[in-house]
Amino acid sequence: MTTQPDHPNPADRPEGPGRPDPNTSDALPMCYRHPDRETYVRCQRCDRSICPDCMRAASVGHQCPECVREGNRTVRRAEAAFGGRPVTTPVVTWALLAINVLAYLGEVINAPAVLGRFMMSADHVAAGEWWRLFTSAFLHAEPPSYWHILFNMWALFAIGPQLEKILGSLRFAAVYLLSALGGSMAVYLFGSYAVGASGAIYGLFGAMFVISRRMGYDVRGVLWLIGINVVLTFVVPGISWQGHLGGLVAGAVVTGLFAYAPARSRKAFQLATVAGMLLVYLAILMAVPPLAA
Known part of the structure; x- marks a missing residue:
């Protein structure tokens, strides 16, 4: 006996044309800070998905805000010769x-x-x-x-x-x-x-x-x-x-x-x-x- 598929036309699937079922392992990557935003960009340090609003330019690729803050804690701030912040405009x-x-x-x-x-x-x-x-x-x-x-x-x-x-x-x-x-x-x-x-x-x-x-x-x-x-x-x-x-x-x-x-x-x-x-x-x-x- 021949059976008919539940959704014979891919366009009739709830996820839309060509979109995988979010309940399977092929779920769309979503921004870790904005779960409703689809993204295919990942943080270069922690590998979490990040949307354009969460992207921070790095020397290679992009990083998430948390990784940028963590990196800034370990970077020594530039100083003037005898201490204090460097001066560009006197x-x-x-x-x-x-x-x-x-x-x-x-x-x-x-x-x-x-x-x-x-x-x-x-x-x-x-x-x-x-x-x-x-x-x-x-x-x-x-x-x-x-x-x-x-x-x-x-x-x-x-x-x-x-x-x-x-x-x-x-x-x-x-x-x-x-x-x-x-x-x-x-x-x-x-x-x-x-x-x-x-x-x-x-x-x-x-x-x-x-x-x-x-x-x-x-x-x-x-x-x-x-x-x-x-x-x-x-x-x-x-x-x-x-x-x-x-x-x-x-x-x-x-x-x-x-x-x-x-x-x-x-x-x-x-x-x-x-x-x-x-x-x-x-x-x-x-x-x-x-x-x-």
Whole structure:
């Protein structure tokens, strides 16, 4: 006796034309994260089926999200020479340039008010106006004099990006600001008043010297740069030698501690360096009156 098949026409099968029965070993491969999505692509690491939304490009083929996350845990993140994330765009340098220019525009609008409130003054700092130690590093000689800010911003533009890429953005910012404070602290102790980013710029000169020594570069060019600027500090009238030399020493010390930090505890050591310098500045302010007063 001849029997008729249940579905004489393949097109009449529930699975559709030419599609295997999902209840057999020939079941369609479905994405492991999206069981309703058919796919014929498998993860190169775990061999699970993955749909286009779950595919992550790998060096060969594709991987699933879980394998990508697991792989990232074992990949060492790139770092700058002395720790921190590698820098492609020197955002701190551009931000410092912008702040200095904006502060100078404030001086153009009302120099007496801006300088009277924010310039470095040893007597005012001793009276409790500590913010002047910081704000004075973003002010410059009263308009219409432009040479002061032009020289400082040119120096920051010339050496800032390279130093930021070597140190990393956070460490570069720390060197710059601690150098600025170092210059203001020297003015507090041995001077009377000052304005300008020169303390911070000289700190970057000191940082260049330390980094060149640490990385095995020829330091003669840096020594010439520092030597010429130190001579100008004492030859050109009206320049605060305290701010310049204070910033130079502070920048060299901070960068030296950053560059020679123990590899195993580099981040902790560098953080302790920043905290230690701030504590030293605070202790001097609390215990020592202005020596030139």
